[in-house]
Each structure stands twice: as structure tokens, then as C-alpha cells.
Amino acid sequence: MDLNVKTLYLVGGIVMACGAGAALLTWYHHRDAPGLRAWATALLLSCLGALILRFPDAASSTWIVLAANAVIVAGFAVLWTGARQFNNDRLDARRFLLLVLAIVVAYIAVCGVAQLVGAGRNAASTPFSLFLGLLSSGAAYEVWQGRHRDGLTTRLPTALSLAGLGLARLVRAATLALQSAEWLPPGEVAELHPFTLYATIVFVLATTYGLVLMANESAIRRDAELFAGR
Numbered sequence: 001m002d003l004n005v006k007t008l009y010l011v012g013g014i015v016m017a018c019g020a021g022a023a024l025l026t027w028y029h030h031r032d033a034p035g036l037r038a039w040a041t042a043l044l045l046s047c048l049g050a051l052i053l054r055f056p057d058a059a060s061s062t063w064i065v066l067a068a069n070a071v072i073v074a075g076f077a078v079l080w081t082g083a084r085q086f087n088n089d090r091l092d093a094r095r096f097l098l099l100v101l102a103i104v105v106a107y108i109a110v111c112g113v114a115q116l117v118g119a120g121r122n123a124a125s126t127p128f129s130l131f132l133g134l135l136s137s138g139a140a141y142e143v144w145q146g147r148h149r150d151g152l153t154t155r156l157p158t159a160l161s162l163a164g165l166g167l168a169r170l171v172r173a174a175t176l177a178l179q180s181a182e183w184l185p186p187g188e189v190a191e192l193h194p195f196t197l198y199a200t201i202v203f204v205l206a207t208t209y210g211l212v213l214m215a216n217e218s219a220i221r222r223d224a225e226l227f228a229g230r
Helices: 005-029 036-052 062-088 093-116 122-145 155-180 186-228
Strands: none
Touching: 005 036, 005 186, 036 062, 036 186, 062 093, 062 122, 093 122, 122 155, 155 186
16 A cells, blocks of 8 residues: 655644644533643644645754654643543642643653654654653553543543544654664655655544544433433
């Protein structure tokens, strides 16, 4: 199967924008639904990062690429931190922002170390995929842990979708790291990239759908409890 990377990036941008809209619209009708605002924020910041990469000088500027990636990492940090605080019943805005900032600073620091050890063009890309993979996996864990709060059956497919997203990004990080270590030829890494990108798009869609299902299931249960109490 021949997958065009540029087409996949375009499709990914459309999917993220539509996913953010669907998440925000669902949250508007179900304000207490878990994860929707955080997921919408992650997708919107990902769209912003993608737009930054469209700047004319982006391809030749390490700083523009780093800034764009940092914006996307911040979005997924919001996703993980939001899910974590929701489960802990501690909606502390100051702690929330500090934790997101700390993750972004850690990403930039890791990129700096990668540059110093000679990672070359992969100095920003490898930590980027690594952080997205870890944050998505962490969000998957938090979504699954939240079953102790409400027992929503739709938490399982949502958590699996986030875990799949995390795995796709970790595979991408691993292949880039192996390329930097000269254990994999650049040609093989380039051939694998469209498939990890395609998997990312699929799991973004699945996660959006899962969070919407969670909101609907929560609303149905709440309505059933209200009618039962009458």
C-alpha cells in the first residue's frame, strides 16, 4: 500500500480540526463530561503547531520546528494533566499550568541534549514523538483509571485508542533513534513513517469518538437516575 506523507499530513490536519470541533460541541452540551476540553485543547494546539510549520522559513529553521513541536507537546501535556486532575478531584489551575510548563521545558531540554550528542535533524523529531507517545499513554492510563469513578463501559475503547496513539508515536521515536544511531538506514525509516502517521490519524479519530461516547453514556446514566428518583 502506497501512502503519501504530504497527503496524510493534510488529512491529519483536517481530522484534528474536525475532532476538536466535535469535542467542543459535545462538551457544550455535556459540561461535566471527562476529557473533552483537554482533548479539544490538544487537537487545537496540534493544529496551531502544524500551521507554524507552514511558515516559509520553517523547513530551514530549527527554532521554528522546535517552537511548533513544543506547542503540540503542550497540547498533549494538557490532555494528560487534565485527565489526571479530573480523576483526583483536584482542579488546581496553578498546579495544572506549572505541570504543563514543566513538561514543555523538559521537552526543550531533551532536544538540546539530543542536539549536543549529534542527533542532527532528528534532535527535535525523536523527543517530539517520544513525549507524545508517553503523554498519550499516560492519558490512556488516566482514562482507564477513571472507571472507578463512574464505571463507564466506553472508557475501555477510549483508553485503548489513546494507548494505540501512544504506541504509534513511540514506534516513530524508536525508528528515528535507531536511524540516529545508524542501526537503521534512512530509507527504511522513511518507508515506515507513512504507516505510523496513518495509525496516528486513525487513533485520533477513534479517541474523539470514544470521548463523545463517554459523554453520551454519562448523560444517559444521569437521566436514568433522575427519572428513577421521581
